[in-house]
Amino acid sequence: MSESNTKQMIQLNHVKFGYSDTEVLEEINLTIHEGEYVVLTGENGSGKSTLMRLILGEMKPDEGEIILMNNDPRLKKRIGYVSQNGISKNQSFPATVEEIMITGLYQELGLFHLPHKKHKNKIKETLRDFGMEEFLKRRIGELSGGQQQRVMIARAMIGDPKLLILDEPTTGVDARSTKILYDMLYEINTKYNTTIFMITHGRLQECKGCDRILRMDEGRIVEE
Numbered sequence: 733m734s735e736s737n738t739k740q741m742i743q744l745n746h747v748k749f750g751y752s753d754t755e756v757l758e759e760i761n762l763t764i765h766e767g768e769y770v771v772l773t774g775e776n777g778s779g780k781s782t783l784m785r786l787i788l789g790e791m792k793p794d795e796g797e798i799i800l801m802n803n804d805p806r807l808k809k810r811i812g813y814v815s816q817n818g819i820s821k822n823q824s825f826p827a828t829v830e831e832i833m834i835t836g837l838y839q840e841l842g843l844f845h846l847p848h849k850k851h852k853n854k855i856k857e858t859l860r861d862f863g864m865e866e867f868l869k870r871r872i873g874e875l876s877g878g879q880q881q882r883v884m885i886a887r888a889m890i891g892d893p894k895l896l897i898l899d900e901p902t903t904g905v906d907a908r909s910t911k912i913l914y915d916m917l918y919e920i921n922t923k924y925n926t927t928i929f930m931i932t933h934g935r936l937q938e939c940k941g942c943d944r945i946l947r948m949d950e951g952r953i954v955e956e
């Protein structure tokens with residue numbers, strides 16, 4: 733099977749999950765196709781993060797199955813993930829933007845290898861693509877929340893993912909930076925054909941170019 737035949741990036745069939753005796757996900761059926769940009773919203777406590785943790789493989793469903801990228805082993809590592817909060821609210825956090833970007837290359841580099849010139853060039857190019865090149869040598873903690881998230885998206889993109897998963901990337905980010913982040917995601921989806929699955933509390937009308945909006949409701953997913 734060639735990469736171009738990969739049509740289903742995320743597939744959940746009859747997934748159920750609960751913490752001890754509390755059922756959170758009742759019956760989740762979800763298919764996200766290659767190239768789609770899908771947003772999931774829902775009330776606090778409705779189970780969005782739980783669903784995300786299952787998709788990321790941090791927990792196993794009680795029932796049902798989760799298939800990522802048609803189980804193609806060559807694509808398994810091609811998932812980029814951006815979590816809720818930027819890496820640090822601490823201004824003295826020692827890592828620079830460049831160092832954070834290097835961690836995005838560990839699949840290629842291995843954990844303990846130093847980056848070569850070609851890797852450093854790739855970091856610069858990727859940051860340039862997302863308008864962040866000038867921050868290369870800055871400490872990540874000195875950047876605004878929105879700028880940190882832009883770096884984290886660039887970090888996720890440096891591994892050339894087929895699927896980008898984001899968990900409320902605009903939390904604590906002001907309106908102007910939120911717009912920039914959503915523009916960035918639009919570009920990633922259209923320019924690189926990267927499939928995007930994002931949980932957000934943000935204003936959905938701002939999710940430029942997204943194909944589908946889903947809502948978590950009483951342990952199930954409904955299409956808006």
Ligand SMILES: Nc1ncnc2c1ncn2[C@@H]1O[C@H](COP(=O)(O)OP(=O)(O)OP(=O)(O)O)[C@@H](O)[C@H]1O
Nearest residue numbers: 751752756774775776777778779780781782783948
């Ligand atoms: N580790 C856990 N142990 C027990 N219950 C949990 C755990 N994590 C979440 N829950 C419960 O599961 C339910 C779903 O929580 P989850 O965090 O998935 O919701 P959410 O939709 O992501 O909420 P929010 O929008 O507030 O982040 C909630 O009732 C929550 O209290």
